[in-house]
Amino acid sequence: MIRTRFAPSPTGYVHIGSLRTALFAFLFARHNNGKLVLRIEDTDQNRKVEGAVENLIQVMRAVGINFDEGFYLKEDGSVGERGEFGPYLQSKRLDIYHKHTEQLIAEGKAYYCFCSEARLDELRKEQTALKKPPMYDRHCRSLSAADVKKNFDEFSASGKKPVVRFATPLEGQTVIEDLIYGRIVYENKILDDQVLLKSDGFPTYHLAVVVDDHFMQISHVIRGEEWIPSTPKHLLLYQAFCWQPPKFAHLPLTLNPDKSKLSKRQGDVAVEDFLKNGYLPEALVNFVAFLGWNPKTEQEIFSMPELIEQFDLGKINKAAPIFDTNKLDWLNSHYIRGLQPEVLLAAAKPIWSEKNIAVENYPVEFLNSILNLEKERLKKLSQLGEGTGYYFNQPEYENGLLIWKKSDAADAKAKLQKLQEFFERLDDKEFSRDILETKLKKFISENGFDNGSVLWPLRVALSGLEKSPGPFDLAAALYLGHRRNGILERINAAISKLS
């Protein structure tokens, strides 16, 4: 049975890098008909953020990542917990960690360390000054039973608690067989005597991750590359407990455009911000999946089911990709074009309302036809808020804009007057895009006009903009919202602007 997990710290927003780790774990689990567990690693009490778990699950769900076990979102929107290996919150598993450190201590595989922070700092300073690797000097590793007791008494007198350190083997090697990076060998002698249990009674990541992955029966650990150097410590812990370790797959990190580790400092990395700014979940997932993974074919567009179908850990490459949103924009506009009208409309309504457009006063066909025109031109949904106002309100005309470059004001005015007659004579049934185009073109050629000298002023009269959809599209759309009069009013206003 394949069981993997996503195990974030509840530190607030969801980082793009976390999304990628979660996505790869999710794809791996689904591809193999395995289970994906969501465990929360809140062993650092200083970094906890209220509501982070709820936010995390919501964001994950929005992009289509669901968890089989651990935390999930209930019908009523609150956070629930399910699964037979809980609790899935590390701060609720303290007794398990304590029990296991005690076992290690009893077996001589871990020991109490009474060294003060000041002593440790001093030690590190000395070592750095001598250009030696900063490492605990194992001062407490060989304390006699009597010394341990004496220290304990002193500590309890002042209300302090010792930490517990792992007694790392002094020789030999530890070998990682990574599913992505291959074989990596570490000399045990360079490994520090890692703290397992902190003085506040909480475990460190190293202890908690090993104990939890074991008891939650995790078969594959998929996590970021930054964990490679601690993996030998984890492997040694599995050994100390006489447990079978899971398989490891370390993912290359995602980088900023300047090649530093992807961070909040350099622009958006919060998934919720991308969502809020009009990026579609499908685009985000497609894009993030391609950061380090590639199907080895020329297919670029992938739906979640296709990703699940084709995902393969072996196709992840080892070099760290740069998070560059150029291609994300392209993917996003691709997915926007494919959006179902109802979905697009539902997304557009709040954006328009925010711009004080009374959406409910207009027929749905009108709104849909606007969206149908605009969706071809969007990189992000949020752009709907900018530059669609003219569909609803009479535009203002900038000086000279109504005049085609190869023409003059008098000509523009004359053409608009002719157009006025044209629209007055037009049958109501003829206000559809294709008929309008045929009729207008016929009108132009019968009068011996230039296309531009008629169509440019018309388009500007309808939109008030230098750049917009074409006049046939615009007239057909405006008819749905403002009828013939609306179109005539705009042409009239344009004529008076030219007078």
Next chain:
RNA sequence: GGCGCUAUCGUCUAAUGGUUAGGACAAGUGGUUUUCAUCCACUAAAUCGGGGUUCGAUUCCCCGUAGCGCUACCA
């Protein structure tokens, strides 16, 4: 400083012990077009450096360089 990982167009990447080193995004040019967008065509753009192995290396090996990660009672 120590340990580790990585290295193909600007970016995401493909490929191979022998290829004109392929695709996509972005860029540029041209075409379509009333404008913008779309669309179409085209152009420019890469194997980090040095050794070795080999008939032949971008591919395998070593060294160097660079970047990144780790080096906490953070995760």
